[in-house]
Amino acid sequence: xKAPHLRKLAxxxxxxxxxxxxxxxxxxxxxYYKAEQALPRNEQLPLFNPHRPAFTCEIEATKVPxxxxxxxxxFHEARALEDPDTWEEDRDYKKxxxxxxxxxxxxxxxxxxxxxxLYLERRDxxxxxxxxxxxxxxxxxxxxxxxxDRMGTYYMEGVGVPADATRAFAFWQKAAEMGSPHAMxxxxxxxxxTWDSPKDGFWANIPVATKMLGCALGQGYGPAASTLYYLQxxxxxxxxxxxxxxxxxxxxxxxRTLQQGIRLGCADCARFLLVEFDRPVDLxxxxxxxxxxxxxxxxxxxxxxxxxxxxxxxxNLDKILPLPPAQLPQWNGDKKALxxxxxxxxxxxxxxxxxxxxxxxxxxxRDAAYELRPCDDTTTTGTAPCAGYWAPTAPGGSxxxxxxxxxxxxxxxxxxxxxxxVFDPSVAGAxxxxxxxxxxxxxxxxxxxxxxxxxxxxxxREILPAELxxxxxxxxxxxATGVWQPWLPSVHPASAALNQPWRQAWLVAGQPxxxxxxxGEPPFDPAELTWHLMEAGTSSNx
Numbered sequence: 001x002k003a004p005h006l007r008k009l010a011x012x013x014x015x016x017x018x019x020x021x022x023x024x025x026x027x028x029x030x031x032y033y034k035a036e037q038a039l040p041r042n043e044q045l046p047l048f049n050p051h052r053p054a055f056t057c058e059i060e061a062t063k064v065p066x067x068x069x070x071x072x073x074x075f076h077e078a079r080a081l082e083d084p085d086t087w088e089e090d091r092d093y094k095k096x097x098x099x100x101x102x103x104x105x106x107x108x109x110x111x112x113x114x115x116x117x118l119y120l121e122r123r124d125x126x127x128x129x130x131x132x133x134x135x136x137x138x139x140x141x142x143x144x145x146x147x148x149d150r151m152g153t154y155y156m157e158g159v160g161v162p163a164d165a166t167r168a169f170a171f172w173q174k175a176a177e178m179g180s181p182h183a184m185x186x187x188x189x190x191x192x193x194t195w196d197s198p199k200d201g202f203w204a205n206i207p208v209a210t211k212m213l214g215c216a217l218g219q220g221y222g223p224a225a226s227t228l229y230y231l232q233x234x235x236x237x238x239x240x241x242x243x244x245x246x247x248x249x250x251x252x253x254x255x256r257t258l259q260q261g262i263r264l265g266c267a268d269c270a271r272f273l274l275v276e277f278d279r280p281v282d283l284x285x286x287x288x289x290x291x292x293x294x295x296x297x298x299x300x301x302x303x304x305x306x307x308x309x310x311x312x313x314x315x316n317l318d319k320i321l322p323l324p325p326a327q328l329p330q331w332n333g334d335k336k337a338l339x340x341x342x343x344x345x346x347x348x349x350x351x352x353x354x355x356x357x358x359x360x361x362x363x364x365x366r367d368a369a370y371e372l373r374p375c376d377d378t379t380t381t382g383t384a385p386c387a388g389y390w391a392p393t394a395p396g397g398s399x400x401x402x403x404x405x406x407x408x409x410x411x412x413x414x415x416x417x418x419x420x421x422v423f424d425p426s427v428a429g430a431x432x433x434x435x436x437x438x439x440x441x442x443x444x445x446x447x448x449x450x451x452x453x454x455x456x457x458x459x460x461r462e463i464l465p466a467e468l469x470x471x472x473x474x475x476x477x478x479x480a481t482g483v484w485q486p487w488l489p490s491v492h493p494a495s496a497a498l499n500q501p502w503r504q505a506w507l508v509a510g511q512p513x514x515x516x517x518x519x520g521e522p523p524f525d526p527a528e529l530t531w532h533l534m535e536a537g538t539s540s541n542x
Contacts, residue, residue, distance in 0.1 A: 040140040041133065041151060041161055048169035050191045050203035057215035058179035059523045060145045061497035064109050066375055068388065068442040070367065071106040072454070074099040078114070080457040084309045097124045104135070105387035105415050106442075107377075109144045112136075116150070120159065133160035145178035152183070176212060181221035188212035189227045194240040204240030206231060217260065218517050220502055222313075225261025226268040229254040233287055251287050255323055260518050262299075263317050264502060267306035274299035289324050298331070298338065305339045311459055314342035316483055319506035319537075344460040344501030345483050345534050347452045363411030363420070370443035372410055377440035384413035389441040392422050394433065400426060401433070410441045448490050451532045453501040460501045463535055470533040474526050478507040483535040486516040494523040504534065 036042060078099035081092055097118055103111035116132035118124055133154065139147035152171030155164045175183035192209040193202040210231050216224035233254035237243040261269035273288070278296035280286035298321045306312055320329060320341045331338060366372070372389055379385050389410035394401050404425060411420065421432035445452075451471075453460075470480055478484065485504050488495040503516045513531050515522070 040137040041154075043140075043174075045167075045170040045174050047166065048173045048187075050196075051205055052208055055208045055211045055215075056177070057211060057218070057521070058145075058177065059494065059497055060179035060181060060219060062493050062523060063179050064144055064496075065107055065142060065377075066442060067108055067496070068103075068106045069445055069448075070370055070443040071103040071108040071111065075103040075108050075111045075114075076454065076456050078103070078111075079311075083458055085458075093118070093123045102387075107142065107386050107388070109139055109142065109146070112139045112144075113146060113150055129160040143178070145175050145180035146182065147175075148172075148178060149175035149180040149183040179219075181216035181219040181224070184212040184216040185221050185224040185227070188216065188224065192227050192231060192240075194236070204238075206236045206238050206240055214518075217257070217264070218522075219497065220264055220500065222261045222264030222266035223268065225257050225264070225266050226272075229257040229261070229269070232257055246285070251289075254287060257518075259317065259323055262302060262306070263313065263315050265306055265310060265313050267303055267310070270299050270303035270306055274303055292324070294328055295321065295324075298328070301335045301338055302342070304335075311456065312339075313344060313455075313459060313502035314339070315344045315502045315504040316506040317342045319483075340461060344453070344455060344504045345463050346455050346460045346501055347450075347465050347534070348462050363413070364409035365412070366443065369446060371446050371448075372441040373444045375440050375442050379438050380436075382418055384415060384417050384419065384438075386440070387413065387415045389413075389443070390419065390438045391441060392419070392433075392436045393439050394436055405436075444490075451485060451487050451534075453485060453499055453504075455501045472513070472531045474513050474529045474531060476513070478509055478511045478513055478531075480533060480536060481507065481509045482533050482537045484513070484531045485534045486513075487530055487532055488524060488528055492524065492528065497523065498529075506537075 078096045081096045081099075097115070100111050100115045100118060101124075104115045112135050116135040119127040119132040119135070120129060122128065136147050136150050136154070140151065148171050152168045152175060153159070154161055155171060156168035157163065169187075172183045172187055176187050188209045188211075190201060191203045191205040192213070193204050196203045210228065213224045213228035213231070217228060233246055233250055235243045235246070235250060258266075258269045258273055262273070274296045275281075276286060276288045277292045277299065280288070280291075302314065302317070302321065306314075318326075320331065320338050322328070366389070374391075377385070378393075384390055390413050391410035392405050392408055394405055397405075401424065405422070408422065413419065419436075419438055422436060424430050424433055472479055472484075474486070483504055484507050485501070486498055488498050490499075498516065505514055505516070507513070516529070517523075
């Protein structure tokens with residue numbers, strides 16, 4: 001019997017026991033009900049409102065805990081082992097689980113959700129649906145928008161909880177409001193209809209649908225473009241009815257959205273354009289400006305690549321397949337080379353120089369490639385709430401005590417491990433210091449200010465650092481042809497959302513730098529943004 005069925009059976013038994021106790025005059029402990037209600041899965045949420053008057057675009061990357069870089073390296077290594085080019089039976093799932101769990105134990109939120117999926121796939125027996133549910137709930141307690149989105153899916157599919165579509169939509173609505181691009185795209189598609197049909201699961205609320213889909217696309221969720229372009233190409237009134245004919249402007253906007261969707265991994269967007277440039281359904285009202293079988297052929301290659309690997313991103317698509325009226329660059333017919341040219345680029349990091357960890361051995365040891373940065377996590381308990389580096393502090397303590405604690409290097413603890421006792425050296429034979437507040441530290445690269453976006457192996461091309469070292473303000477014209485990366489300082493709240501290889505752009509000298517935030521207002525001042533040349537190029541040939 002599967003774990004979800006066992007849980008449902010357990011609920012039924014408990015309900016029966018409670019009923020018997022009630023009729024026999026016994027009382028079920030109130031603490032049991034209180035504990036059940038406190039679980040994140042039982043959070044009381046407003047019902048889904050498809051006709052809400054407005055929607056505020058929140059950014060998921062600014063809401064989640066800052067990621068530990070060493071944990072991120074483990075996460076990327078695990079993702080690379082799930083390469084779709086490797087047969088499923090040939091993948092080392094034992095190592096994938098091991099690396100993903102190590103990252104999850106340091107509160108890497110993406111690893112936590114991936115580990116939950118691995119448990120559901122039974123990649124790590126005896127872990128199963130209950131363990132997956134517990135992981136998702138842990139992420140919900142940390143305020144992870146994607147965890148609320150996942151809980152909505154669990155309710156819709158009855159994974160570890162009773163199937164309940166009403167609660168599923170409530171959790172998806174909460175996730176979208178918190179900043180989950182996946183939840184935004186899903187709900188945006190549901191409310192982008194031409195009329196309401198609740199029994200079929202769709203409604204008409206075009207202004208909010210447009211806002212949700214634009215916000216999702218702005219955060220890098222490419223599939224949102226497959227619905228958003230349609231709303232742009234065929235203007236609608238708020239209730240979904242047509243509000244006017246298509247114009248050259250609406251068609252151009254829709255084409256740009258489709259192209260951006262392809263850059264961000266939308267296979268459906270590529271499929272639409274390969275058909276539209278070859279055999280559109282309506283020649284008299286086609287979206288593209290003209291038929292172009294050469295473009296269609298390249299979109300077919302792109303579609304096949306994205307359909308095979310949904311994690312693939314092609315930010316430099318304009319290098320090999322720009323929209324009209326730009327001319328197509330030469331291509332020798334090599335499909336692999338075409339896709340490689342459109343990928344983002346990452347830099348090969350130099351090997352770290354030996355030496356310089358805090359200690360060679362013991363809790364304070366760390367890889368020489370990393371340094372530590374304090375984060376907001378603190379605890380007054382005697383054990384580590386999660387794996388990672390922790391150091392003692394004593395807010396309100398004497399200056400002498402503060403000086404002593406500042407000399408205690410952060411130590412590496414496993415989740416649930418008791419913290420080491422700390423003594424006051426100025427008091428001989430004294431008991432351990434009481435009332436300490438332990439603070440968590442995360443690892444960051446020693447060269448964390450270097451312009452070096454990270455990606456899973458195979459998703460981007462790895463190159464040597466550009467020798468030119470050019471950088472430019474966003475309001476200046478592009479000074480050189482090549483691959484350019486937008487960048488915010490690492491301490492900026494939106495840096496994790498922007499400093500990604502999939503936000504790169506292939507630009508020709510003299511072009512203006514594009515807005516790297518597609519959909520909605522960017523969560524930063526454009527004056528804070530700089531562009532950096534990653535790879536110089538004088539030709540777009542592939």
